[in-house]
Amino acid sequence: MRAVRYTAPTEFEVVEIQTPQPAAGQVLIKVIQTGVCGTDLHLHHGDFDAKFPMIPGHEVVGTVAALGEGVTRFSIGEQVTVNPNLPCGLCSYCLSGRVILCENSTGLGSNMPGFFAEYGCVPEQLVFSVEGMGVDTAVFTEPASCAMHGLETLNVRPGSTALVIGAGPTGLLLAQLIASGGATAVTVAGPTPFKLETAKALGATNAVLIDRNDAAGNIEALRAASPSGDGYDIVVEATGATTVGDICVPLTRNGGTVLIYGVTRADEVMTFHPYDVFRREITIKGSFAEMTSFGATIAALRAGRVRTDGIITHRFSLDEYGTALRTLAKDKTAHKVVIVP
Template sequence: MQTIICEQPDVFKMTETDMPSVRPGEALVRIKRIGICGTDLHAFKGNQPFFSYPRILGHELSGVVESINGECAHLKAGDAVAFIPYMECGQCIACRHGKTNCCTDMKVLGVHMDGGMREYISVPFSHLIQVEGISLDHAAMIEPLSIGAHAIRRASIRKGETVLVIGAGPIGLGVMALAKQEGAKVIAMDVNEERLAFCREWAGVDVTVNALEGPRDRLSELTGGEFPTAVFDATGNARSMTDAFHYAAHGGKLVYVGLVKADITFNDPEFHKRELTLLGSRNATREDFEHVIRFLEQGNVDLDAYITHRAPFYGMIDRFESWLDPQSKVIKALVEL
């Protein structure tokens, strides 16, 4: 089968590899769609934490089941599926408490182990979800949206709450759309006016704020001096993540959805004065995936507009680097097999 390998930073190679073996409890899946996310872009440029080369990238995946090795009540050959790409150990303290998304020995497809930039892959069928009635394009988008769903659940967002989402990339957009679903008033913040316009059009946010134009004063004005009760930072930018402490209400929450390869510091007296709750949000659980599937089945979001760029599998290498250029205005790129 044909496989794309990231051999080292800035180097992809298309090569022939063996078909994967299918152990008991696993399914063989023919890959049909691969979403390109920030992790893939960072890995290609050598900026991804917890990463080693060579690596087959790709964890936003959909495909069709070819065969199953073992008894599986929820899947059969021919089923269209989305992937839960987080391979947990099932035994650590996090797993025992149902927090499989932050397993102490987590291995994510395309990050810690080889992913889906290939024609076929074998994975535990416990990490596949049937997506009848959802297109293969949209099924590959379930994973990034589930990250947003998990962040919203971590923060226990309530109807009527004022929420600030910083960063209008694919993950931030998902947080915005899912916060709106919960009935929150959503403020979107970014440095790019075109992205902020997309937040209004696609996610239906209530108001936008340019992060370069006195954002704290603007947030104070918008909230009557009270500030948002929940702030989500989905930028993966150390400066933004540090500044976010100043945007949350007294008694509010700050949720780091993005990951940065750096230290984050904050002023302790200000943190204590506000009795802020600082939360990390990592990956997602099956519960989050199922929530997103129900969300998509209701037709509440236009994923065709979310997917802005496409490439065939055999043409991806030539186009990949262009997706790194801000001038290309990529929101989500999708590879088709």
């Protein structure tokens, strides 16, 4: 089979390798398409737990091509997706049922082979049926699951107002889930007009264009756009830009919650005034990926509680992987980019 294989950061080639065969308890999946994610840009540079050699790709939809001994829950040809995150099962967090906090978790597409390839072979417990779902929706199951974990983390108080700063695919998925989770108004802010159009089409109450180069300069306009005029009960940082992180606490209403959802580099710093957090009882939370959200997410996608219409803008072949990465990083017309092997 053909696959994108890295030997070191930024060093990759499309190579011909042996198609894996499913051992007992494993499922061989023929890839239909795989989403390219902001995380893949971090992995390209060797960040985010990348282990080389590496086959990236963690947002897959495909069909079951072969079943290892003992696998009974799937049939050949069934359309499936894969949870790429595997807890170790042995650390103190796993043993106390908090697998998202696992200290030794592994990830398909970062430190285990992923799906920018024609086939992938995975343990049965990571496979989920998406039979009958459109492939352009099913390919969003993993990012929507990360958003579902964000919703679980937020624990939305009914009647809340929310601001999601960042109109990328995961920002728009999370904005929809926050609405379905009890918020009465969800504003999406971003620097790209067409992404905000998509946000509106997917049900955002309000969409506000912000200036990426002057994050602090947007505070007044964003506050004015809130339903109560004084900010939001929930503010989500979904850009990974520290300058955006800096404006989250000032935009949060008393007793509200800031959710750090975008990925920054490990050495970056955001700032807030502790007196403000203390006096106004602001909660700052983080939400990292997901471990156990696929079931709820597939149900939400099937029910139309989360929609994905119009988010995919670009499709490339395996051979065009470099172009796909450049498009995601630099092309202002790119929203979701997918690879079709």
